[in-house]
Amino acid sequence: GAGVSQTPSNKVTEKGKYVELRCDPISGHTALYWYRQSLGQGPEFLIYFQGTGAADDSGLPNDRFFAVRPEGSVSTLKIQRTERGDSAVYLCASSPTTGNEQFFGPGTRLTVL
Amino acid sequence: AQKITQTQPGMFVQEKEAVTLDCTYDTSDQSYGLFWYKQPSSGEMIFLIYQGSYDEQNATEGRYSLNFQKARKSANLVISASQLGDSAMYFCAMREGPSSGAGSYQLTFGKGTKLSVIP
Numbered sequence: 001g002a003g004v005s006q007t008p009s010n011k012v013t014e015k016g017k018y019v020e021l022r023c024d025p026i027s028g029h030t031a032l033y034w035y036r037q038s039l040g041q042g043p044e045f046l047i048y049f050q051g052t053g054a055a056d057d058s059g060l061p062n063d064r065f066f067a068v069r070p071e072g073s074v075s076t077l078k079i080q081r082t083e084r085g086d087s088a089v090y091l092c093a094s095s096p097t098t099g100n101e102q103f104f105g106p107g108t109r110l111t112v113l
Numbered sequence: 114a115q116k117i118t119q120t121q122p123g124m125f126v127q128e129k130e131a132v133t134l135d136c137t138y139d140t141s142d143q144s145y146g147l148f149w150y151k152q153p154s155s156g157e158m159i160f161l162i163y164q165g166s167y168d169e170q171n172a173t174e175g176r177y178s179l180n181f182q183k184a185r186k187s188a189n190l191v192i193s194a195s196q197l198g199d200s201a202m203y204f205c206a207m208r209e210g211p212s213s214g215a216g217s218y219q220l221t222f223g224k225g226t227k228l229s230v231i232p
Contacts, residue, residue, distance in 0.1 A: 031218065033218075033219065033220075040224070041224055042117075042206070042223055042225050043158070043204075043220070043222050044222070045219035048218055048219055055218075056218070056219065089156060091158065093158070093220075101148070101163055102148075102160070102220060104150075104157060104158035104160075106155070106156060106157045107157070109156075
């Protein structure tokens with residue numbers, strides 16, 4: 001079956017612009033996670049959805065970051081007024097239930113000029 | 114304090130030899146899980162192996178085994194019979210137990226170890 005997919009694979013934007021990053025989890029997975037991986041670092045947690053609701057958004061760095069999962073499947077990470085420090089690879093992962101192995105997508109590489 | 118510490122930024126191993134990648138963790142939870150992921154240059158995180166805090170036996174998956182020493186809070190990854198395709202970044206990660214409240218199911222990652230397999 002299909003794994004986690006993320007689009008776009010690469011996004012280049014200018015400082016101050018708005019971007020949306022999409023994640024399509026494995027079908028039937030109720031838990032969905034967003035992580036951010038800066039160069040030379042391990043992924044860092046941003047937000048976790050159980051179904052449609054954000055069960056934990058404690059990792060979002062500030063209010064420019066927002067994520068939704070309106071139908072409990074596809075999720076969109078939204079970043080307003082992008083800054084150069086937002087440049088990173090944004091990874092999405094899903095799992096059938098919480099606490100299980102998380103399956104990662106290929107990531108979206110965001111570059112803010 | 115770092116929750117996951119990987120002290121080896123880079124490691125080299127001869128093809129067909131075994132290699133151990135170190136990982137120590139810090140948690141006050143009784144229930145937690147430890148994971149190892151491989152990240153090749155393509156960027157995708159590939160799950161390798163999982164160890165639950167209550168598992169009495171060390172986890173094994175093919176050529177991968179996890180040397181779990183609970184009292185020392187270490188969860189080292191052992192790769193046997195290294196192959197050229199094992200060259201990648203390796204990340205140790207921890208999921209803390211549901212009793213820890215908000216953020217219970219996120220993974221906390223270490224900074225990774227870059228493994229290079231020499232022919």
